[in-house]
Amino acid sequence: MSESKKNSRRRFVKNLAASSLIAGGGAISLLAENKKIEHIRARKTYQTNDQVNLGIIGMGIMGFNNAKTATKVPGVKLVAACDLYQGRLARTQEVFGKDVFTTRNAEELLDRDDIDAVVIATSDHWHQKLSIAAMEKGKAVYCEKPVVQKFEEGQALLETQKQTGKVLQVGSQRVSSIVSQKAQDLYHQGAIGELIMVESWIDRYSPMGAWQYSIPRDASPETVDWETFVGHTPKRPFDATRFFRWRNYQDYGTGVPGDLFVHLFSGMHFVTKSLGPNRIYATGGLRYWKDGRDVPDVVIGSYDYPQTEHHSAFNLQMRVNLIDGSGGSSMIRFVGSEGVMTLAYNSVKIENKVLDPHPGYGGWDSYATFSKNAQKEYEEWYKNEYPPVRARIEPGDMEFKAPKGYSDHLDHHTIFFDAVRNNSPIVEDAAFGLRAGGPAVATNVSYFEKRVVNWDPQNMTEAGNTSKKKKRKQKI
Secondary structure, three states: OOHHHHHHHHHHHHHHHHHHHHOOOOOEEOHHHHHHOOOHHHOOOOOHHHOEEEEEEOOOHHHHHHHHHHOOOOOEEEEEEEOOEHHHHHHHHHHHOOOOEEEOOHHHHHOOOOOOEEEEOOOHHHHHHHHHHHHHOOOEEEEOOOOOOOHHHHHHHHHHHHHHOOOEEEOOHHHHOHHHHHHHHHHHOOOOOOEEEEEEEEEOOOOOOOOOOOOOOOOOOOOEOHHHHHOOOOOOOOOHHHHHOHHHOOOOOOHHHHHHHHHHHHHHHHHHOOOOOOEEEEEEEOOOOOOOOOOOOEEEEEEEEOOOOOOOOEEEEEEEEOOOOOOOEEEEEEEEOOEEEEEOOOEEEEEEOOOOOOOOOOOOOHHHHOOHHHHHHHHHHHHHHOOOOOOOOOOOOEEEEOOOOOOHHHHHHHHHHHHHHHOOOOOOOHHHHHHHHHHHHHHHHHHHHOOOEEEEOOOOEEOOOOOOOOOOOOOO
């Protein structure tokens, strides 16, 4: 462990030991801290002339959820919506009012002068293109994850944000969570010692969790703008299943890594302040949901993280199983040299195990195989070599939980609209989003091409491969 980490750990232990004495020496509960938390959304009031007019492109599941959350932020008004399915435009006006302008043409929405910001909640293959178009039209952008479908798209996105100076926030809300912030504080205070590895997963157990979304009975070439949806991907006859369940197909989505791994990368990178891995390898397969999809339903990724000023070198294991018979769960476990920090959706827990500084002897050890004289000699040597150390008070387990009803999604939107108004800093800008989304979609490259991907976390692109890229496989 580095000297700075050791000092940080000592301070952490000292502070918690004092707290445990006050609390009677039992496990420390941080639930009382909830009373000190002021939700970001309650910190500001807005004047009438501060209203942000919002347009949303893509009124599917996330589009509707973003609309409902965004309009809870004081001073935000939904004025326009775009979707390629006519039924969703009708539903938009049913929920948000007849005065909401609706269109099937994204360019028509972006050309409106009364729109300050847009949410991009389309299928993944349109994320980068529409984000660039929106920034070039002078709009602030909230883009759903992953911000790119292929990592090669990232540099153009970064350049556009730099040139236009427009706000761009990616929609992985856990980076704005007070729980993630608490985990970051605990980690950098040395709560678990030196980071050794991270285990993370999001498992599911339902047809909808595996993207078998409902398909409306009126879906047809008349009600769906299929040609625009297909865009630059291979031309196909109209297919309602591919349109409404696009996550199942490589042409339009990013599969398990782009939908779910990216959340884990975002949360883990936020806590550790990491720039990302430098080596990526993935395996898995299509084990259960054999419904015509061409992406796997089980993916397991292994990632090497190099040492930086913020963390030691460590290994990351990540998985998603869309047919987890236990019912599904989600977790990020930071395994350190002196404890484990478990980050769930609305809680963070610390469990400490302190390693004895002396190696010990006896038990499952070669000591028992020595002769009596050799054992005696070894005991005398050991006591001289490892004199007893003073006992110390170690912190017990502790857990922090978010207040009941807390929404990191709402805080994420609040941060975005505050940046739109005041150009205040955000965490999940294009670079942060690409540092999470890049390794996620590179996981697909590793899986389909059956190779290790060497990643450059600083420049956010594949490293050491100047040869012509192999054609992506389209079938499992």
